[in-house]
Amino acid sequence: MAGTRLPPLLEAVLGVGTDLELRTTLQHIVDSAAELTGARHAALDTVDPGRDGLTGILPLTSPAGTPLRARPPGAVPPRPGTLRVPIHVRDEHFGDLHLAGKPHEAPFTAEDEQLLHVLATQAGVAIGNARLYEAARQRERWIEGAAAVTTALLTGGSAADALTTVAERARMLADAAAGVILQRTDEGGMEIVTASTHEDPGDIVGATIQPGSPVLEQLLGGEPVFIDDSATDPRMTTHVRHRFGPSMMLPLEADGRLIGTLALPRRRGGRPYTAVERLLACQFAYQAAVALVLADAQHSRERLAVCEDRDRIARDLHDLVVQRLFATGMMLESTQRRSAGDEVRSILSRAVDELRSTVQEVRTAIFALQQPPAEAPATFRGKVLRETAGAAALLGFRPSTRFTGAVDSRVPDQVAARLLAALRRALATASRRPGVTRVEVTVDVTAGLPDGRDAVRLTVRDDGTAQDGTAQDGSGQDGDGQDGSGQDGCAGTTVTWQAPL
Template sequence: MSGPLPRLSPLLEAVLGVGTDLELRATLQRIVDSAAELTGARCAALGTRDPAQDGLAEIRTTDAVPPPPGLLSVPIHVHGEAFGDLHLADKRCGTPFTAEDEQLLHVLAAQAGIAIGNARLYEAARQRERWIEGAAAVTTALLTGEAAADALMTVAERARLLADAAAGVILQPTPSGGMEIVTASTYDDPGDIVGTTIAPGSPVLEQLLGGEPVSVEDSATDPRMTTRVRHRFGPSMMLPLRAEDRLIGTLALPRRRGDRPYTPVERLLAVQFASQAALALVLADAQHRRARLAVYEDRDRIARDLHDLVIQRLFATGLMLESTRRRCPDDDVHATLGRAVEELRSTVQEVRTAIFALQQPPADAPTSFRGRVLKETAGAAALLGFKPATRFTGPVENRVPDQIADQLLTALRRALATASRRPDVSRVEVLVDATATLPDGRDAVRLMVYDDGRADDEDGTTTVWQSPL
């Protein structure tokens, strides 16, 4: 290129104009429009050499017809590397492009390379800021005491939004050596995604279990993808959630079919986010365990106090009343003391039941028969507005077989539901007696559910269910 450059003012305006916008797409569009205006071309387009790097394939003028290739093309370099080519066609005056047009285009292309480099830096900084803010928000949310399922959903949903993905999916290892989707955040109902598994031996699975991220160009056609929902998605990232040499799971971020692939910068930021999220999950789990341990310790202390102090005092008081009743000649006083002794016995049973309930883990499903009964009565409190009083008599854990226990629980559930529908119910008492006897002399377990609600003009109703042992 040599010789003076005419049309200097329009060129200066174009050179200055291409660097005024820091957003990459807007910068490329300004370059294309400036090139068309400088040369009088009706059609202009900028094609990138590596669409995956910036997520952009081609930028054109507002003219709907693409320019024929090769009429006037100038390469654009960014930091010494080929970025793409600026193509012009169909000059408005009908004449071919001149050497002057080519000189103008080369000058504009040089300035465009600088503007694109700046826009890339700005876009990368802005993306990094969004991902860092997202990771910080996830950490804050997880450390506020969310349940495990809620914590995983928080990670999946935040990652989906940051990555502009169609779904955010968490997979966790299965006992068989595969992986299963346990949490999914999508625009639509994720119900058909949760539960999807990756079978053991999958090449993708081997990479993930080894702590390596996996990048997929098209989930629907990639032979490594074997899940039944793969046909719904296109480009995808699968990122191990790994912390303290422990694989918690995998974060998958698939986009819709036809969406642009992830750029290297997006993949790098997503990997960093996954590492931060995995660490936050580990810290949240440790915090949750410490909180549960503190609850267990408090419950054990309360249970010991109840057993060592309250029950012993109640038992001693009952013995004193029993002794006084035997020595008392007055029938009325004798009967009153007898009722007091029975009340103390019932209170001892209730305290023992409370001690047993305190020893149950707060979030674990009870496996013992006594625990299952307590769970049913605790669940009925939501309908009744108060918790029913529950007592057990005899060795219920040892004497009641599983089949009869299931039948009793069904009867208890039905009786509690009936009690909740009675008007003016303010008290419900549940008794499970493993020392009952049937009229024919056989040993039995008896369930009695009393409520003080009105039914058929009677105050108070008792439901009785029993079964031989």
């Protein structure tokens, strides 16, 4: 080897290992090969571009000219005026360096080939180091992502928010077009319940995999599924599959419990997932599933603690407050019967009525405390309490609420819906009326219509300034709205709505 070629070779050998980023390393190799041999054209092709996520950027070329057409390993020998040298990473054939176009159409010499073999040997070492570095970086990102998901899930939020957190973080880590969570349906299939995309995911949520699908059998069995092209794979049956290309479908399973499936599709024509990415994504899915189970258990413990506390408060109210109020009312009624003066009896009567009203409100508060705090009310009584609680933000205080009769069992769903709509309008009207400091809501299922039919009556009273045309209702058949003078402490406006049962 001529002495004049040694310094450039040393510089080239040292140069290919200075950068740990794989794509940059490969470009250094191509540029150094062209510079060492004086070739006008240099290119590098790989046996398996998808192995390192290089699809779409190879063959790499030197700036000196147009790229050569990459040849698969074992092809016919290079034509005259060209040179090809293999690159091995450990025992793996990584790819080939192709050179062509010596100055003045001169042939490549044995010395050129020897220099290129030395460079190729060092290139194999540099590529191996770059692979290790890239794998370490990816592993670090996925570990940090899994830790962030665990922290987010264990610091609160609903179940839907937890699934969204997993989908969003996984999409960013995998450089995917979408992060999707699927869960089982009652029919035995799977449905997309959460989706994170760059655009509006509205048309993705709700897509289903029908029972009997081959991919479904693998997912329900807890096996990951890797897909090269979602648009053409016959196993994919959702109506949005044509948008996506390579995809991973990973079970979210922990302690033998299948929570769902995490799908990470890339855009159509996107680069395939590498073996390292698949492994890291599977590990992330398992850790996310464990975090979801832990978060659900934590939320259950918190809900149990809240329910136990509310139950204790309800028992205290019932055992202490209600019984004392009831005993006081009995004492007042006894005194009222023994009293001789009309004025005293009138005062005692109002006091007894006030105590009865207070007992009714305390019992309503006890009922509200006994409802699950994190769930939407399913009963008519619970829905009425929700409406009055929501009106407190507008009124500045919470309306008092009383129920008479078997409210939950006697009011049909259609009638309940109309009553709730009427209650909502009446409370909104009261919030706009001046001078309102008290609102009373009464639901009575022991009422009757003039024709003798049983009815439910909703009454909303307030003590504000009455305005013409304010109190009106009457939506639907047998509905009836009217203004009237207030009672029981409310001297403003009364709105009544009733319907047959």
